[in-house]
Amino acid sequence: MDIKQYLKNYTEFIDQNIDRFLPKGKPSILFEAMEYSVKAGGKRLRPILVLESAKALGKNDINDIIDIAVATEFLHTYSLIHDDLPAMDDDGLRRGKPTSHIVYGEAIAILAGDGLQSYAFELISKNEKIHPKKLIKVINLLAHGTGVFGMVAGQTADILHEKEGTFDDIEFIHIHKTAKFIQVCCHIGAILADASQEEQEALANYGLNIGISFQIQDDILDIEGEEEKLGKKVRKDIEKSKLTYPLVYGLEESKKLAKKHVQEAISSIEKIKNPEVLINLAKFIINRDV
Amino acid sequence: MDIKQYLKNYTEFIDQNIDRFLPKGKPSILFEAMEYSVKAGGKRLRPILVLESAKALGKNDINDIIDIAVATEFLHTYSLIHDDLPAMDDDGLRRGKPTSHIVYGEAIAILAGDGLQSYAFELISKNEKIHPKKLIKVINLLAHGTGVFGMVAGQTADILHEKEGTFDDIEFIHIHKTAKFIQVCCHIGAILADASQEEQEALANYGLNIGISFQIQDDILDIEGEEEKLGKKVRKDIEKSKLTYPLVYGLEESKKLAKKHVQEAISSIEKIKNPEVLINLAKFIINRDV
Numbered sequence: 001m002d003i004k005q006y007l008k009n010y011t012e013f014i015d016q017n018i019d020r021f022l023p024k025g026k027p028s029i030l031f032e033a034m035e036y037s038v039k040a041g042g043k044r045l046r047p048i049l050v051l052e053s054a055k056a057l058g059k060n061d062i063n064d065i066i067d068i069a070v071a072t073e074f075l076h077t078y079s080l081i082h083d084d085l086p087a088m089d090d091d092g093l094r095r096g097k098p099t100s101h102i103v104y105g106e107a108i109a110i111l112a113g114d115g116l117q118s119y120a121f122e123l124i125s126k127n128e129k130i131h132p133k134k135l136i137k138v139i140n141l142l143a144h145g146t147g148v149f150g151m152v153a154g155q156t157a158d159i160l161h162e163k164e165g166t167f168d169d170i171e172f173i174h175i176h177k178t179a180k181f182i183q184v185c186c187h188i189g190a191i192l193a194d195a196s197q198e199e200q201e202a203l204a205n206y207g208l209n210i211g212i213s214f215q216i217q218d219d220i221l222d223i224e225g226e227e228e229k230l231g232k233k234v235r236k237d238i239e240k241s242k243l244t245y246p247l248v249y250g251l252e253e254s255k256k257l258a259k260k261h262v263q264e265a266i267s268s269i270e271k272i273k274n275p276e277v278l279i280n281l282a283k284f285i286i287n288r289d290v
Numbered sequence: 291m292d293i294k295q296y297l298k299n300y301t302e303f304i305d306q307n308i309d310r311f312l313p314k315g316k317p318s319i320l321f322e323a324m325e326y327s328v329k330a331g332g333k334r335l336r337p338i339l340v341l342e343s344a345k346a347l348g349k350n351d352i353n354d355i356i357d358i359a360v361a362t363e364f365l366h367t368y369s370l371i372h373d374d375l376p377a378m379d380d381d382g383l384r385r386g387k388p389t390s391h392i393v394y395g396e397a398i399a400i401l402a403g404d405g406l407q408s409y410a411f412e413l414i415s416k417n418e419k420i421h422p423k424k425l426i427k428v429i430n431l432l433a434h435g436t437g438v439f440g441m442v443a444g445q446t447a448d449i450l451h452e453k454e455g456t457f458d459d460i461e462f463i464h465i466h467k468t469a470k471f472i473q474v475c476c477h478i479g480a481i482l483a484d485a486s487q488e489e490q491e492a493l494a495n496y497g498l499n500i501g502i503s504f505q506i507q508d509d510i511l512d513i514e515g516e517e518e519k520l521g522k523k524v525r526k527d528i529e530k531s532k533l534t535y536p537l538v539y540g541l542e543e544s545k546k547l548a549k550k551h552v553q554e555a556i557s558s559i560e561k562i563k564n565p566e567v568l569i570n571l572a573k574f575i576i577n578r579d580v
Binding site: 023025026027029030031034078082085087088105106107108110111113114115117118119121122125126131132133135136137139140143144146147148149152153155156157159160172 | 313315316317319320321324368372375377378395396397398400401403404405407408409411412415416421422423425426427429430433434436437438439442443445446447449450462
């Protein structure tokens with residue numbers, strides 16, 4: 001299969017559904033700012049992983065879980081808006097476009113991020129097709145993976161260790177800032193497909209490993225990537241003395257590590273129903289140039 | 291009953307339970323910052339309203355819903371931390387103590403707020419005693435009332451109209467920024483007490499009206515209050531040309547309006563099982579000096 005083309009079509013499909021679920025209301029600038037950042041592009045990796053994990057475990061009809069997939073993109077966008085703030089990473093450009101606080105000012109950017117977080121949970125809580133018991137589990141995993149035991153902890157550690165850090169620090173940052181959320185996306189896909197405990201664990205392990213690889217590859221692209229393709233400045237991690245895998249392990253060792261985690265991801269899903277797409281996705285993560 | 295003493299004891303009870311449910315983890319500064327702001331004091335009005343609304347409708351054992359009550363205080367604290375940020379209201383003092391960004395810096399303050407929001411939803415999703423269907427309704431109402439159709443919308447409007455605004459604007463701000471969240475606290479208390487649809491509506495109407503009164507009284511205390519008792523600067527709304535009820539309606543008319551909403555709150559709960567405490571609470575809201 002041509003995974004690149006497959007993902008391109010998938011991204012378009014997610015984008016159409018983002019349009020369906022983006023909230024509208026007043027004050028209009030709040031909703032505009034939310035829409036601006038959500039629609040600024042992106043690979044839509046998290047919603048794709050929710051849906052593909054469910055499909056990989058035999059769920060054929062994904063119509064009743066698309067809102068949940070979209071909610072993961074809202075959570076991801078909230079984190080990007082806040083990460084880009086002057087007090088945080090102070091980034092003026094993302095995906096080739098000015099960031100939220102550049103366009104709308106800091107106050108609206110903070111509120112747009114806050115609003116996307118709460119709306120993600122609101123959207124999931126409005127789903128009437130999935131059993132409430134499963135929805136609670138989904139909310140629990142997402143709040144955990146994006147919250148103080150996941151993404152928020154990772155971003156805090158990232159800021160604290162901007163100048164220096166150990167192997168343990170870089171691992172903590174990458175696992176918490178990126179990998180746990182990606183892990184949760186795969187895990188909830190499995191739950192929404194009524195997967196067994198064993199299958200859920202397989203998907204969670206797959207997600208954790210591709211999540212780590214994804215972040216290592218991000219660090220590598222900051223060094224080797226092309227600015228035009230990525231839509232953001234390269235070498236900015238180095239400029240800001242950010243703690244990255246290449247900085248701690250060197251470039252070649254980082255590439256090996258990324259590959260190792262992809263292999264572990266693939267071997268954890270060997271026994272599931274339809275592993276093909278997820279295997280291709282895992283391989284794509286370390287071959288991507290965007 | 292001596293409502294002031296009753297509330298004082300209640301606040302201590304909530305404070306003890308906040309200690310039980312505050313998360314602990316790494317990086318420690320994130321959890322410290324969350325704890326600092328949650329424990330900086332406060333009337334604990336929202337958790338008290340959740341529990342008292344449930345009790346007013348006949349729920350005797352509140353042990354299985356205290357975590358949900360505490361979660362509302364986490365949501366409230368997240369909003370205070372973000373509201374105080376330099377890019378927002380730029381407040382250096384709250385409840386007599388330096389605000390989060392003064393103590394921990396802006397980045398950690400933003401993350402502590404983000405983390406308290408996600409942890410509120412995580413905490414509710416961990417409750418195993420309340421039926422998942424009810425928990426989903428609770429999450430839905432809280433995300434709605436504190437999110438882009440509630441508190442976040444109100445704070446956005448507040449910032450947009452800092453210099454001028456109409457009667458409609460001030461009403462929009464107060465209803466969205468404060469009243470809707472307070473309304474939701476009463477509403478979920480009713481839901482958690484297995485209340486009928488009619489009782490739920492009565493409590494929601496009660497909550498909306500005391501919420502509006504509460505915010506009008508806040509505006510009045512900014513003019514007439516004593517700095518020492520309030521633990522924050524008075525006359526800062528005027529200094530910042532904030533849109534307030536006294537500014538739009540005048541002080542006397544504002545007091546009348548606050549009283550009118552308290553009366554409407556009281557009359558909406560006339561027929562419920564045990565309305566006494568809620569009636570006293572409503573009266574206290576416009577008689578308070580803190």
